[in-house]
Amino acid sequence: MKTDVTAIPFEQGEWNSTLNVYSFVVKNITPYTGNSSFLSGPSAKTINVWNATKEALAIERANNGCLAVDTETISNITAFRPGYIKKEDEVIVGLQTDVLLKRSLKPFGGIKLVESAARERGLEVSDRIKDIFKYAKNHNEGVFNAYDPEIRAYRSKHVLTGLPDNYARGRIIGDFRRLALYGADALIAFKKADFKQVSGEMTEHKVRLREEINSQIAALKDIVLMAAEYGLNISNAATTAKEAIQWVYFGYLAAVKEQDGAAMSLGNVSSFLDIYLERDLKSGLITEEEAQELVDQFVMKLRLVRHLRPASYDEIFGGDPTWVTESLGGQLNDGRTKVTKTSFRFLQTLYNLGSSPEPNLTILWSEELPEGFKRFCAQVSIDTSSIQYENDDLMRPNRGSDDYGIACCVSYQEIGKAIQHFGARANLPKALLISLNAGREEHEGTVIVKGIPELPEGPLDYDLVLDVFKRTLSDLARVYAKAMYIIHYMHDKYYYERAQMSLIDSDPRVDIAYGAAGISIIADSLAAIKYAKVTPIRNEKGLTVDFKIEGEYPQFGNDDDRPDTIAQEITHFFINELRKHQTYKNSTPTLSLLTITSNVMYGTNTGATPDGRKSGEPFAPGANPMHGRDSSGAIASLNSVAKLRYTDAQDGISNTFSMIPKSLGDTKEEQVTNLVNTIEGYFKHMAHHLNVNVLNRETLMDAYNHPEEYPQLTIRVSGYAVNFVRLSRAHQLEVIARTFHEKM
């Protein structure tokens, strides 16, 4: 450890005596209220490393999206020797494996899935690893040992989908800042002290906790070994900005070496790192260009996280996302802004390295954010379509802490104090069809829910339909809760996240993040039944195959209370049903209205619905109105989604908003102002989340036809961003079909 004579001391506080990163941030943060004019372009070193990376990325794309797979090694923190891109120019080091973009096996989520993912690429998992899993149990096996026929039925009929029962659950965010602030030795000491505290008469909870803490300590020791292989000693706290970024990255790297969770977020490290960067800038240790170089190279590494995924996974999460979500901005409870120069530096990477889906940069938007930052965000959105926005003024008071990040796509997560268990989602339109078919699934007639009566012939009666639908939702909630209990119990048992958990309080609070897809179809279907005349068309088995709609009905997405309150009411009902059930580790139920790209898959698996949607047609993404039905303009569309209450869907309400550049105004200046006002207006309506795409439909069509010319074209889909050209053809067409607000 080099000691730096020029270092300016940090402001002391609680963080010196207890493990308290928040105290360090609050005491030392330098809020920045200026504009983007101070920013630097990429350094020569950065350009060199990025050019080498782009070559590898091109080969990966040409090789069907996967450069190489190591089939001999079970990946963990220390499994691979150091890997470099261009060692002499890398200022931040560390790769998941020894070779850039090479994917590795993480079989504890489910060995079968790993085997099939390898096989799809013409590879075979080594005999040694196969042999190991003859003796070692994995998460997937554990879950299926405990599942019951009800859960299996809901699952196989696509009512409950994307469940993390054969892959890692992800979502858990380590407080990676801790490594930089304290160093591994101090963290181990804190964990040892925690371990001592869990004593006396044993309970199941205590035994589990004791085991967990010890695996966390082992993980911290492994992180030290991993860093040592790169010639760095992270036993002690970081002393410079370069070290702070490197330490934070090592913490994150350890997590993605061990786990292949769907979403593995970074948290809110930028303004923490700014404290170190500011200090080094002040003491003359680095220049602005070097500060940007550190951020650029850190972000570059985050763009290169890879997991081995099977094709079936791509159906749900298209475009190979990893959700390295980093939250920028937001306000402190004391009224100061969390925006720092490093918030700008992170956004600047989208210019210095070109646009990119990862890391998933998320702006925590508050009315109080400095104007210069608001405008820079809007400018970046217009130029890159790579960032998303969440309402800090809504989440902060509702959820309690001002030290939070976004887990996965859109979900609030206090950092270091609490975690969440990922709950995938339930297909609500499918549940509606079950209720209209006397408890039977609409394709084959398999009974899913018992005790749902047959509806009388003729046009559907709203009250009657609402009654059977709610009974179906109650049953769905009951089974959904059971599935989640089993899944998370087994995940802890067989695939515990020791790396992330080593950087989180030892006995954290837990949310269980349930999800629902298709809320706009539910609103429209029930509105059609209520305000028009809807008659089911049934086949010889009596199953609905289509619906005859006579008359007009009000549709979700037009700021019309009639359908909008139905969406509110059903969301409220469903979360309340979920809250009635026992949860693993006494977790608190939350709900998301989110689909990722699975809205296409949901559509494929769902028959015709009473809103006029044909069998197999995609759902709208997230909480969006259905394609083309929000015909009263952009603001009316936004206002409808804003009516969904955050208190009913604390895991997030995703809205993806696409517009053509010209629709925002004539000049760039006007476009920026108008986008700022759009976001501000939406959030003043207490809305939660907004993905912003500023693109021409023609650009997307051209990218569809000539993908090789658009390697970095990025678009926002439900809650995250993807490389457009890495989406399947079906997903690409679905994105193009979405409502583009041209004349808003």
Place this chain on the structure above:
Amino acid sequence: MLYLPLQDIEASKLNIDDPEHLRIHSLETFGTHDGPGIRMVIFVQGCQFRCLYCQNPDTLDVKAGELIAIDELVQRAVRQKAYFGKFGGVTVSGGEPLLQRSKLSTLFQRLHKEGINTCLDTNGRLNDVHVHELLIHTDLVMLDVKHINEEIHRKLTGLTNKNTLALADYCESIGKRLWLRYVLVPGWTDQEQYIEEWGQRFTNFKTVERVEIIPFHQLGLHKWELLKMDYPLKDTPTPTEESKQKTLAIFNKYFDNVILK
């Protein structure tokens, strides 16, 4: 010979009948091209100009369109207010808004009560006491001065430009904020000497904040076909880049803030 009659009697009734309802063609909820900021744009029905290049011939007939309660328009604007920011608000365009000037006074007063900015997009067809009353409740006037030469103006629009110029002078005399608009049509409004004259006419106005040059386009063609009307400019090309830049250069001599749309 006008391609559609003037409808003088019907046009004057438009301002009087149904004082609580406005005759509109359509609404836009996210207008970014008709005034500053994000705006709700109300396109009213009815116009007496018969511009050869009219892009919205479906808004001309004073008897078409639909009646909408002024209170409903206010309510809708209130639902959108959060998006307006510091500069946005409501724009009334058309059609020719001044044909319903008294009703618009009611609308604009109610919008002002709700703290919503008001903007009038007009060709200056009228300049009477009711128009003057409306201007009291108008924050910004966007005035379309289609041609500076009376004779060509008549050929181009079917009517005189005297009222338009008088309204411009009136706005200047009361200090009403103005955005002037000019549609650049090849063969009709691209004569350099007249553009110079246009610039000279307004260059000393203290109220002019911005001048917008709107290049002619053919996006209105299908509307003429739909209405089964003979479109006089169906073969007119859009202005060349050279012509646009030349026009911009002339305007820039006379005004500080010229936007080429």
